[in-house]
Amino acid sequence: MSRAERTQLPGGGEPVNADGQYSLDPLDLAHASTVERAAEALRQALFAGELTPGTPLREVALADSLGVGRSTVREAMALLTAEGLVTRIPNRGVVVTAHDSDQVKDVMHARLVLEAAGVRAWSEASTVDRQRVRAAFDTYAQLIDDGAPVRAVSEAHLHFHISLVALTASSRLVAVAQSLAAEIRLALAHVDRVRGDVLEQLGSHRRLLGLLESGDGDATITELRAHLSAGESSLLQALDQQA
Incomplete structure (x- = not known):
């Protein structure tokens, strides 16, 4: 696609072609579903008290336990971090949030x-x-x-x-x-x-x-x-x- 055929979105977003179509990669829906399932499994373990406050969450161990890849666990923990359920601590990694x-x-x-x-x-x-x-x-x-x-x-x-x-x-x-x-x-x-x-x-x-x-x-x-x-x-x- 030539530069002339591209249109810049307001705010500097992804370009679109002359037909108004975005040049984005297709979504990997299967991967997204796996990440959410992994996140939900971790949520339930947290809510059941199986993982106590301050417990380090190791990617390798969790990946083995859940039967998924480390990247899936990493993305699942990113979701839980956004929800306040786990906390990323410098030099310690991700731990279960301890509420004060x-x-x-x-x-x-x-x-x-x-x-x-x-x-x-x-x-x-x-x-x-x-x-x-x-x-x-x-x-x-x-x-x-x-x-x-x-x-x-x-x-x-x-x-x-x-x-x-x-x-x-x-x-x-x-x-x-x-x-x-x-x-x-x-x-x-x-x-x-x-x-x-x-x-x-x-x-x-x-x-x-x-x-x-x-x-x-x-x-x-x-x-x-x-x-x-x-x-x-x-x-x-x-x-x-x-x-």
């Missing part, structure tokens, strides 16, 4: 901002998104009634909170909320929390949902702030006991 009190407070503050935005969007939210909040709560409550494992209850609990953010109808805000939830899952995986207050937690969520469905945004945000503050205190206490 400041990080926990920051995550919980960010959650409050996002979820409060969802609460404020309730009156303008679609019927489908409102119904999803109710459905998420019902699933959470049913798991508690069934005596489901703590991890399953925790997943449903976080899904309920993400459904609040989804009321904003912003996929980007939901993506941020999902990333924050992943960090909370990681922190929860490494503390001994036998939730004896599970019914109290259920009651708090029921009050929160009731206020939300009543349309009282201010009261809902007040309840949300108290709920997240209590969760933060509980998590910080548990982390301190593990230190």
